[in-house]
Structure formats: C-alpha cells, structure tokens
Amino acid sequence: MSSEPELKYYTVADLRQWLLHNKPKEGLSEKIIAPQRAYAIMNNPYVKDSDAVVSAIFEDEEPAAYTAAFPEILEKPKGKLAWWFSTLYCRPESAGKGYGLIVVGQLCELIGEGNYFDMDGAGETIEIFKHLGLTCSYFTRYIFCEKHINTSSLRGKLAFIFDWCKKLKLDRRKHAFCKKTITLDYYLKYSNYVDDEAYAFIIKHSKDDLLIREQRCLNWLLQYPFMISSPILSRVKCDTKFTSSVESYKLYLVKVYNKNDNIVGLYSFRLLNKEFSLQYLYYNDSYSEIVFSSIAQQFISFKAVSIRTTHENFAIWFRNLNFTSKNQKYMQSFSYLLDSIQLDAFSSIQQGDGDVFV
Amino acid sequence: MNREQIIKEVSEIARTVFQKDDLEFSDELNASSFDTWTSLNFMQFLTEIETKYGFKFKMMELLKLKNMGAIVDSIMFHTSK
Numbered sequence: 001m002s003s004e005p006e007l008k009y010y011t012v013a014d015l016r017q018w019l020l021h022n023k024p025k026e027g028l029s030e031k032i033i034a035p036q037r038a039y040a041i042m043n044n045p046y047v048k049d050s051d052a053v054v055s056a057i058f059e060d061e062e063p064a065a066y067t068a069a070f071p072e073i074l075e076k077p078k079g080k081l082a083w084w085f086s087t088l089y090c091r092p093e094s095a096g097k098g099y100g101l102i103v104v105g106q107l108c109e110l111i112g113e114g115n116y117f118d119m120d121g122a123g124e125t126i127e128i129f130k131h132l133g134l135t136c137s138y139f140t141r142y143i144f145c146e147k148h149i150n151t152s153s154l155r156g157k158l159a160f161i162f163d164w165c166k167k168l169k170l171d172r173r174k175h176a177f178c179k180k181t182i183t184l185d186y187y188l189k190y191s192n193y194v195d196d197e198a199y200a201f202i203i204k205h206s207k208d209d210l211l212i213r214e215q216r217c218l219n220w221l222l223q224y225p226f227m228i229s230s231p232i233l234s235r236v237k238c239d240t241k242f243t244s245s246v247e248s249y250k251l252y253l254v255k256v257y258n259k260n261d262n263i264v265g266l267y268s269f270r271l272l273n274k275e276f277s278l279q280y281l282y283y284n285d286s287y288s289e290i291v292f293s294s295i296a297q298q299f300i301s302f303k304a305v306s307i308r309t310t311h312e313n314f315a316i317w318f319r320n321l322n323f324t325s326k327n328q329k330y331m332q333s334f335s336y337l338l339d340s341i342q343l344d345a346f347s348s349i350q351q352g353d354g355d356v357f358v
Numbered sequence: 359m360n361r362e363q364i365i366k367e368v369s370e371i372a373r374t375v376f377q378k379d380d381l382e383f384s385d386e387l388n389a390s391s392f393d394t395w396t397s398l399n400f401m402q403f404l405t406e407i408e409t410k411y412g413f414k415f416k417m418m419e420l421l422k423l424k425n426m427g428a429i430v431d432s433i434m435f436h437t438s439k
Contacts, residue, residue: 007421057421095397096389098404098420105417127401 003060005099009106010054015042032056032066037086040224045216046071046081052110055103057094065090065099069107075203076212077340082115083107084354086226088125101128108132115338119354129335137343138331141351142315144324145306166325174300174323181293185259188294190252194218198255201263205282210347221352225251227272248273254298256283256291265291268352269298276304279352281311292317299323310351359437364430371410372426375403385427411437 010028015038018024033041033054041053047070056066067088074080085107090099108116118129126136147163191198199215206212213221227249249272256265264287268279276299283291292314299307306324309315310332319327334343343349369383376394381387389395407429408414413436415423423429 005421007418090397096395096400098397098400098423100397101401101404102417102420105420109417124397124401127398131401131405 005064005097006058007102007106008056008058009052009110010056011049012042012047012051012053013049015039015053016049027056027058027061027063028054032063033068033087034226036224037068037226040220040226041068041070041086043220043224044070044072045220046073052107055106055110057099057103059094063091064094065103067100067103067107069111072217073214074211075214076206076209077338080115080338080340082117082338083111085116085118085129088121088128100124101131104128105132116336117338117354118335119333121333121335126333126335132337134335134337136333136335138333139310139343139349140312141308141310141330141332142312142319143306143308143328143330144315144318145326145328147325163325170323170325173321177296177321177323178300181297184290184293186264186287186290186294187257189255189257191255192253193222194253197263198253198266201255201266202280202282205266205284208346208348210341210343210349211353213353222251222253222268225249227270252298254294256287256294258287258290265294267291267295269295271302271304274303274305276302276307277351278307278309278311278314280350281309281314288313288317296321296323308351310349312348359434361430361434364433364437367410368407368426368430368433371406372403375399375406383426385430386425388425407433413437 006027008025008027010025014025014028015033018028019035019039019042038054041047047053051071053070054066054068057064065088068086069083070086071081071083074082085104088100088104108114116129116132116134118125118134121129121136130136146167194202194215196215199218202212249270251268251270253268254266255263256267258264265281265283267281267283270277270279278295281291281295295314296318300323307318309318332349334349336343341347365383369381372383372387373379373381376392376399378392378394381392389400404415404420411433415432419432423432
C-alpha cells in the first residue's frame with residue numbers, strides 16, 4: 001500500500017545544514033539536487049537564509065519530482081529581482097499527476113509575487129509556466145557540428161569513407177584559416193572573473209541584449225559553475241537526474257585587445273567534453289573580424305567537434321568558414337514573467353543567459 | 359451545481375483534452391488509466407477546468423487530486439463557495 005505523496009521544500013539554511021554540517025533536513029539529498037548545484041545556490045549573492053530554493057514531492061519516501069530556483073538582481077532591466085528555475089524533473093512513473101506544476105507552483109507561492117524566468121524548457125515545462133502566468137517566447141540557437149555516421153551498414157561504411165575525406169578537407173580549411181589569421185594584430189587575456197574594465201565593456205556593447213546580468217552575478221556563475229567534471233564527481237556521489245557532470249568541463253573568460261592595448265572584445269565559452277558553447281559575446285563592431293577570428297581559433301585549438309551560439313552575426317560569419325559539415329538552427333524557449341521586458345526580433349538573448357552557465 | 363452535472367461537464371473536457379471519444383467516467387480514472395493521460399494533457403485538462411469553473415487549484419490541493427473522483431469533489435467544493 002503506497003502512502004500519500006508528501007510535498008516538501010528546502011531553504012538556503014537547509015542546504016547549508018546539509019552541505020556544511022552534514023545535517024540534512026528529511027528528504028534532502030543528492031537525489032533531488034546535486035551538491036555542486038546546492039553549493040552554488042547557497043553562495044548566490046542574492047539569497048537569504050530563509051529563501052525556499054528547492055521543492056520536491058516524495059512517494060513512499062522516494063523523490064518523484066523536484067525543482068530548484070535561484071534569484072538574481074538584473075542590471076537590465078535595472079534593479080529587477082528575478083528568479084530562475086534551474087531544474088525540473090518528474091520520474092516517468094509519476095508522470096501525468098501534475099507534480100511538475102506542484103513543485104514549481106509551491107516555490108512560486110513561497111517566493112510570492114515576483115518575476116520568474118525559465119530557459120529552454122520542454123513542452124510540459126512550458127505549459128507549466130504558461131499555467132503560472134508566464135509568457136513564452138522563442139529565440140534562435142545555432143549549432144554547427146560534424147555528422148554522426150553509423151558504420152554498421154555498408155552504406156554507413158561508404159559514408160564514413162566519404163566523411164573522412166570531407167574531414168580532411170575541413171582540416172585543411174582550418175589550417176589555412178589559422179595561417180591567414182596569424183597576421184591579425186591582437187592579443188588575448190584569460191581571466192576567471194569579470195573585472196571593472198570587462199564589465200564596463202559589457203555595458204557599452206550590450207545594447208540589443210534583452211537581459212544584462214550584474215557583475216556580481218556573472219562572477220558568482222564563474223566561481224560556482226553548476227557543472228563539474230568527472231575527476232571531482234568521482235568524489236561526490238550524485239544520483240540526481242541533473243548531476244550537472246560531464247567527463248570534461250572547462251569554462252573560459254577571454255578579453256581581446258588590439259595593438260593599442262584597448263579592449264575590443266570579450267567572450268566566454270565553455271567546453272563540455274568537445275562541445276564548444278559561446279556563452280557570452282560582446283565586441284566593438286569595428287573589430288568584429290578580430291574577435292570572431294579569435295573565437296574560431298579557440299574552436300580549432302581545442303579540437304572541438306561542435307559549436308553553439310545564439311549570436312546571429314557570429315553564426316553567419318562562422319557558417320561561411322565551412323568548418324563543420326552540419327549547420328542547424330533550433331528555436332529555444334524563454335518563459336518570463338516580467339512586465340518591463342518583451343522578447344522580439346530586435347532583442348537578443350545570450351547563450352549564457354539562463355539558469356546555468358551552460 | 360450537483361455532482362452529476364459536474365461529472366458530465368468534466369467528462370466532455372476529458373474526452374477532448376485526452377483525445378478519447380469513448381472515455382467512460384469513473385471516480386477511479388487516473389494517470390495510469392490510459393496512454394493519452396500525459397503530463398502535457400493533464401496540464402491542459404487542469405487549465406480547462408480552472409477556466410470553466412473560474413477558480414485556481416492550490417498546490418496542496420493538486421497533490422490530493424489522485425483521480426477523477428477527487429477532481430470532481432474539488433470542483434464541487436470550489437463552486438459551492
């Protein structure tokens with residue numbers, strides 16, 4: 001006989017008791033939130049100890065659905081406090097019971113009247129947020145990658161040979177690009193935080209951005225990425241469906257300078273295994289060729305197999321390089337409840353905007 | 359509004375949302391009763407009910423909606439206020 005489902009929530013103070021004092025409140029474990037994600041939320045510069053940040057439903061003491069959220073005060077729209085939903089999971093055997101709506105709805109009730117965001121939600125998730133009064137819009141994400149070929153069939157084997165020849169051609173193209181762009185006069189500085197110079201540059205070159213994060217929020221995301229790579233993970237047991245873990249995870253923040261030592265571009269990218277994602281990109285229009293070229297150089301030097309971006313100008317430029325055999329465009333959802341914004345054709349979303357730095 | 363009337367209206371909504379013309383109402387109908395009772399359809403079902411009867415389910419209330427019988431009882435409770 002199964003018992004009644006139980007709805008629970010956890011505050012920042014609860015996360016601290018669990019992670020730092022090994023005194024988890026009943027039900028709180030890595031099954032509903034990965035420790036690195038909990039650690040990041042605990043250290044979010046905007047949270048208070050009493051804020052509810054995790055909600056979960058348990059059936060027979062096992063997690064059936066859960067979600068988490070964190071707050072952020074935005075630079076644009078100035079001073080607006082918004083909550084990002086960062087995970088939403090319902091186990092398949094509990095589907096169709098409205099659990100997703102209940103866990104998200106509970107956090108909204110606890111947070112109270114406010115502004116909410118959700119990025120890249122699946123169909124059910126979008127419906128949940130619509131039900132809670134959020135507006136759902138879509139924007140474009142570009143992905144350039146290699147084709148995956150199944151070599152088990154004869155056709156596959158022939159395609160593999162054809163693709164291998166094509167890869168040689170692409171490699172020659174990359175080599176030629178590196179040779180050609182080596183003469184460009186610029187240099188790079190890598191950093192692990194957004195300093196005042198970098199942030200002033202962001203503000204100056206983000207006119208079309210729908211949202212701009214505060215400097216301290218960007219630095220929080222850089223300091224506490226929700227993702228960790230497997231060498232660390234092997235020491236941290238994670239059973240959650242959102243382990244935020246991969247074999248290899250790297251995050252870079254790069255400043256581009258011209259020969260006069262002026263900053264002309266700033267971008268961040270992450271490498272998740274061999275997948276390159278351009279998280280943020282800001283640049284002086286007069287130096288777009290230099291900045292874009294340096295990103296392409298990074299793509300080549302890290303031997304990445306794919307690149308994703310929401311930046312249309314960069315996507316068009318990169319597509320013309322013909323470095324990859326497959327070019328795709330996806331519509332990515334952005335649900336929001338905030339009166340002062342409207343996602344339209346004239347506003348853009350950066351790949352890094354969202355619940356995680358991915 | 360009596361229970362029979364609500365059952366009749368809820369059945370109509372369920373047939374449309376769950377795309378199941380032959381749906382026969384019973385109090386025990388739940389998420390495991392048929393394939394088209396998906397998360398997405400259930401969300402739409404709740405939205406239709408809230409729109410039709412002019413109230414919003416509280417989250418704790420949703421947790422108790424284990425089957426059609428509980429949903430009808432909840433509608434009766436809200437509409438009798």
